[in-house]
Amino acid sequence: xxxxxxxxxxxxxxxxxxxxxxxxxxxxxxxxxxxxxxxxxxxxxxxxxxxxxxxxxxxxxxxxxxxxxxxxxxxxxxxxxxxxxxxxxxxxxxxxxxxxxxxxxxxxxxxxxxxxxxxxxxxxxxxxxxxxxxxxxxxxxxxxxxxxxxxxxxxxxxxxxxxxxxxxxxxxxxxxxxxxxxxxxxxxxxxxxxxxxxxxxxxxxxxxxxxxxxxxxxxxxxxxxxxxxxxxxxxxxxxxxxxxxxxxxxxxxxxxxxxxxxxxx
Amino acid sequence: xxxxxxxxxxxxxxxxxxxxxxxxxxxxxxxxxxxxxxxxxxxxxxxxxxxxxxxxxxxxxxxxxxxxxxxxxxxxxxxxxxxxxxxxxxxxxxxxxxxxxxxxxxxxxxxxxxxxxxxxxxxxxxxxxxxxxxxxxxxxxxxxxxxxxxxxxxxxxxxxxxxxxxxxxxxxxxxxxxxxxxxxxxxxxxxxxxxxxxxxxxxxxxxxxxxxxxxxxxxxxxxxxxxxxxxxxxxxxxxxxxxxxxxxxxxxxxxxxxxxxxxxxxxxxxxxxxxxxxxxxxxxxxxxx
Numbered sequence: 001x002x003x004x005x006x007x008x009x010x011x012x013x014x015x016x017x018x019x020x021x022x023x024x025x026x027x028x029x030x031x032x033x034x035x036x037x038x039x040x041x042x043x044x045x046x047x048x049x050x051x052x053x054x055x056x057x058x059x060x061x062x063x064x065x066x067x068x069x070x071x072x073x074x075x076x077x078x079x080x081x082x083x084x085x086x087x088x089x090x091x092x093x094x095x096x097x098x099x100x101x102x103x104x105x106x107x108x109x110x111x112x113x114x115x116x117x118x119x120x121x122x123x124x125x126x127x128x129x130x131x132x133x134x135x136x137x138x139x140x141x142x143x144x145x146x147x148x149x150x151x152x153x154x155x156x157x158x159x160x161x162x163x164x165x166x167x168x169x170x171x172x173x174x175x176x177x178x179x180x181x182x183x184x185x186x187x188x189x190x191x192x193x194x195x196x197x198x199x200x201x202x203x204x205x206x207x208x209x210x211x212x213x214x215x216x217x218x219x220x221x222x223x224x225x226x227x228x229x230x231x232x233x234x235x236x237x238x239x240x241x242x243x244x245x246x247x248x249x250x251x252x253x254x255x256x257x258x259x260x261x262x263x264x265x
Numbered sequence: 266x267x268x269x270x271x272x273x274x275x276x277x278x279x280x281x282x283x284x285x286x287x288x289x290x291x292x293x294x295x296x297x298x299x300x301x302x303x304x305x306x307x308x309x310x311x312x313x314x315x316x317x318x319x320x321x322x323x324x325x326x327x328x329x330x331x332x333x334x335x336x337x338x339x340x341x342x343x344x345x346x347x348x349x350x351x352x353x354x355x356x357x358x359x360x361x362x363x364x365x366x367x368x369x370x371x372x373x374x375x376x377x378x379x380x381x382x383x384x385x386x387x388x389x390x391x392x393x394x395x396x397x398x399x400x401x402x403x404x405x406x407x408x409x410x411x412x413x414x415x416x417x418x419x420x421x422x423x424x425x426x427x428x429x430x431x432x433x434x435x436x437x438x439x440x441x442x443x444x445x446x447x448x449x450x451x452x453x454x455x456x457x458x459x460x461x462x463x464x465x466x467x468x469x470x471x472x473x474x475x476x477x478x479x480x481x482x483x484x485x486x487x488x489x490x491x492x493x494x495x496x497x498x499x500x501x502x503x504x505x506x507x508x509x510x511x512x513x514x515x516x517x518x519x520x521x522x523x524x525x526x527x528x529x530x531x532x533x534x535x536x537x538x539x540x541x542x543x544x545x546x547x548x549x550x551x552x553x554x
Contacts, residue, residue: 184378
């Protein structure tokens, strides 16, 4: 009955949406390395501009950049304040026992910017890539790891199944909750212990049904001869295209300039 | 005890791109001791309607007055315990709500929530188990997860009955049971209605079931209440029902076929017995044995 929106994927058909998920995952990783190796206003400015332009190309409102920061706002402020007050150097202001140094201000601004760009760039990935494409991309990227014993296919399958069943289990939880409420259960009042206890009538049936579903799914997969990743073909084969090449080039040029600026300074 | 519904609307995810209008301008009054059947194709709003009746869903707009108290008024949702006691709700696949270690503990969950003492709650639970035909004393101590599907369903229904409701709303109580389980569950519902005068609202996809049991039939389609008549009258409109993706019970199908063949029979009937009598009356004298 109730459609559940999962993650924060915003459907669209922009250039960024059409990029191969692998390109986007690797790009975010490269970008993260770049943001931590940049130095100087010009370098950071360039990286900041790159993200803003990416959002524009993806046709996603800049509001989502602020929204991405919201969950880490506390850590962000904490980092900024710590750096501002606890960096030694040339003292600018002195308030009671706290001192603000020139180096502290620079450090605080740098760390704040780095953290913000980190979450914003990662959010662009999840905003423009459906969860299933994301796990597909991860599986491809992890495949070389099989030689050293990383079960790439199994990990990706686990992720896919987990993502697939989140809305189902949420529906189920909603239904069970209503059924227990109809029997007078109260999930919202009382102290901590009382509330934890009152969750039992919800959790027990939810676990029972999750196990039943897992069992059914395993049977259904076996009935269709699922035998793991070995020799398995794909419904959605990922293919790198021209836009992936162009995007990679643009990113490499930006990162190259940023790194050049670092060593030139 | 009556339920008055007026101008009821419900929209899921209102104001988002995924919004779905589930109920649109539903008006009706459910009187004390009635047996209502509710039919309608999947997604027609039957279940949403049922959940509005005991306050599990807050309607987007409209009024529901239970026993003179407006449950949709602002502030009315703060304490709905009295309502849960009056209007019992049996969900689809009700056995999925079982959680306790023993059948007795599970059935007495409702009464305990009403603030009854453990002794009273157990007494109510035993009475409710007896009402669904599970009065074997050994049953009370068993784990609900060790029972058969039909037994689990009955334990779950007993869990709602133990609240001693005046109105019982059942959403497909017999779905997924074998024919015998179906008959037993429905016979017990009918007995509760007959012996205790409980008002019953039965949602079902089985036309024979509602034709036999209900005194009044609500037909939902696309979120609207499109028919509200006795079953005989509803099933006389076979063409319209089929258009909605529904059907008429088998006895009405027989009558329709006879009628099309030129026999002088009525176009519709409630129970199978009624149809049989009508057919017998239409036979030439002396043709029957």
